[in-house]
Amino acid sequence: GTGKNSVTRNAYLKQFYGLEDDPQDPMDKFRSYSAETSPMDKIKEMQRFYGLKVTGDLSPETMQIMKQSRCGVPDVAEYSLFPRKSKWNTNIITYRILNYTPDISRADVDIALEGALRVWSRVTPLTFERLYEGEAEMMISFAPREHGDGNPFDGPGSILAHAFEPGPGVQGDTHFDEAETWTMGYEGYNLFLVAAHEFGHALGLAHSRDAGALMYPVYAYTDVTRFALPQDDVDGIQALYGPSINTDPSLPKPPARAPEKCNPNLDFDAVTKLRGELIFFKDRFLWRRHPQEVEPELILITIFWSSIPPNIDAAYENSENDLLVIIKDTKYWVINGYDILPEYPKNLHNLGIPRNVEKIDAALHIQETRKTLFFIGDEYWSYDEIKQTMDKGYPKQIMDDWPGIDGRVDAAFESRGMPFKGPKAIKNKNYYMMKGHRPETLTNFPFFMDAA
The missing domain is CATH 1.10.101 (Muramoyl-pentapeptide Carboxypeptidase; domain 1)
Incomplete structure (x- = not known):
C-alpha cells in the first residue's frame, strides 16, 4: 500500500x-x-x-x-486497549454489517465477511448469526480516519483495520479503514484475509509470533481459494472455545507452523547467496543466515519484496551487478536490495530457455565465469550474463558434471569462505560439488544451515 x-x-x-x-x-x-x-x-x-x-x-x-501494512492492534498484550484472555460466554455470536465499502460489490463484501467468520466456526463449536438491526456482539463497519473510537486510521497503507476483544459496547467490533482499496483478490488488500485476522481478535486472540499464522500482525497475501487456518491459529482458538463438534473431512488440512530449520525432513524451494548471507526460501518464508550469526532469521518473503509469490522455483545472486534474480514458473524478477526493478516480472523464455519449459528446478550463478546455470529435469543450460545469451553446446546432462546426481536438482548455490567452497547442487537433502571441485559428498540441510 x-x-x-x-x-x-x-x-x-x-x-x-x-x-x-x-x-x-x-x-x-x-x-x-x-x-x-x-x-x-x-x-x-x-x-x-x-x-x-x-x-x-x-x-x-x-x-x-x-x-509493512498491518493490523492496528498492538503486538504486546499489556499495551492492548482491552484485557487479554477474554472470550464470549456463548457459542452463538451475533454480528451485523453496518455499512459497505464502495470498492467491491455488497454481495462480495458479504461473501468475504461470511467466509472469514467460517474460518473460525469450522474449527470450534461457534456459530455466527447475522442481525440486520439493533446491537450485535460483533458490529462490523468501514470508516476513514477518525471514526469515534479514539483510534483513528492513518490513510492508505500502514494500518488496515482493527478489532476489539469480546465484551460490551465497542468490544467485539471490527473497523476497516475505508482509505484502503479492498478487493477479493491479490491487488489492493484482500478483504477476506484481513477480516479473518480481525475476527480472530474479536473472538479473543492476540497477535502470534508465528510468521505462518493468520494472527501474525503483518499483512501477507496468500491464495484464498485454498485457504486453511494454520495450526497455530487452530490451537489458539480451540484453547478458548474447544474443538468443533462436527469435523468435516472435506476441509483442507491446516498448514504447519512456520518451518523449523532443524526438521530433518526439511527441503527448500531455492537457496542463494545474497550480500554475504545465505538465503533459504521455503513456501512463504525465507531464512537469512549470516556467517557471523549463530541463528538464522526466519522472515516472510513479502516483508522484503511484497509482490514476490510464495513457493518460488529458483533464486540466484548476480553479485557483480548487486542483483538478485527470483524465478517462479515462466516469470522472473530482478531485485536490487529491497526494490524490485520496475519492468519486472519478465518472461523466462526471454533468456533463451526453450519455450516448452514451463518450470525450472534450480539456478546457480558462478562468480568466476559470470555464467548462470539453469537446471531443468536431468539437464542444465549455461547463460552468459555478460553477453546475455545462452552458451552453445547446451543443454548438458547434469550427471556428467555433477557426480552422484542422476536426476532433478532441488536447489543450487555458490559459496565462498564457507565450509565447502565452490558451486553446489542440492538433491534429496544432500549436497554435491561440481566436477573439478572438492569434496564430492557434502551434508544435509539442517547441519549446513547451522554450519553456513
Whole structure:
C-alpha cells in the first residue's frame, strides 16, 4: 500500500509497543526515558517479537517491518486497549454489517465477511448469526480516519483495520479503514484475509509470533481459494472455545507452523547467496543466515519484496551487478536490495530457455565465469550474463558434471569462505560439488544451515 513511510519510529512504537512520552520532559521525546521504556528498549521488544537480530537500532530489516501494512492492534498484550484472555460466554455470536465499502460489490463484501467468520466456526463449536438491526456482539463497519473510537486510521497503507476483544459496547467490533482499496483478490488488500485476522481478535486472540499464522500482525497475501487456518491459529482458538463438534473431512488440512530449520525432513524451494548471507526460501518464508550469526532469521518473503509469490522455483545472486534474480514458473524478477526493478516480472523464455519449459528446478550463478546455470529435469543450460545469451553446446546432462546426481536438482548455490567452497547442487537433502571441485559428498540441510 501507499503511505507506509508516514509511520515514524516513535509513532509506530507508541501504537504497537506502548512507548510513552517522557512526562519529565514533554518537549524532548528521545532522551529522558528510563532504560525499560526508551525507544531503544521498545525496538528490542519489537525485534524479539519478529525474530530479528536484537540490537535496539533501526536496522534495515526493522525498518522494512515498520513500513509493512498491518493490523492496528498492538503486538504486546499489556499495551492492548482491552484485557487479554477474554472470550464470549456463548457459542452463538451475533454480528451485523453496518455499512459497505464502495470498492467491491455488497454481495462480495458479504461473501468475504461470511467466509472469514467460517474460518473460525469450522474449527470450534461457534456459530455466527447475522442481525440486520439493533446491537450485535460483533458490529462490523468501514470508516476513514477518525471514526469515534479514539483510534483513528492513518490513510492508505500502514494500518488496515482493527478489532476489539469480546465484551460490551465497542468490544467485539471490527473497523476497516475505508482509505484502503479492498478487493477479493491479490491487488489492493484482500478483504477476506484481513477480516479473518480481525475476527480472530474479536473472538479473543492476540497477535502470534508465528510468521505462518493468520494472527501474525503483518499483512501477507496468500491464495484464498485454498485457504486453511494454520495450526497455530487452530490451537489458539480451540484453547478458548474447544474443538468443533462436527469435523468435516472435506476441509483442507491446516498448514504447519512456520518451518523449523532443524526438521530433518526439511527441503527448500531455492537457496542463494545474497550480500554475504545465505538465503533459504521455503513456501512463504525465507531464512537469512549470516556467517557471523549463530541463528538464522526466519522472515516472510513479502516483508522484503511484497509482490514476490510464495513457493518460488529458483533464486540466484548476480553479485557483480548487486542483483538478485527470483524465478517462479515462466516469470522472473530482478531485485536490487529491497526494490524490485520496475519492468519486472519478465518472461523466462526471454533468456533463451526453450519455450516448452514451463518450470525450472534450480539456478546457480558462478562468480568466476559470470555464467548462470539453469537446471531443468536431468539437464542444465549455461547463460552468459555478460553477453546475455545462452552458451552453445547446451543443454548438458547434469550427471556428467555433477557426480552422484542422476536426476532433478532441488536447489543450487555458490559459496565462498564457507565450509565447502565452490558451486553446489542440492538433491534429496544432500549436497554435491561440481566436477573439478572438492569434496564430492557434502551434508544435509539442517547441519549446513547451522554450519553456513
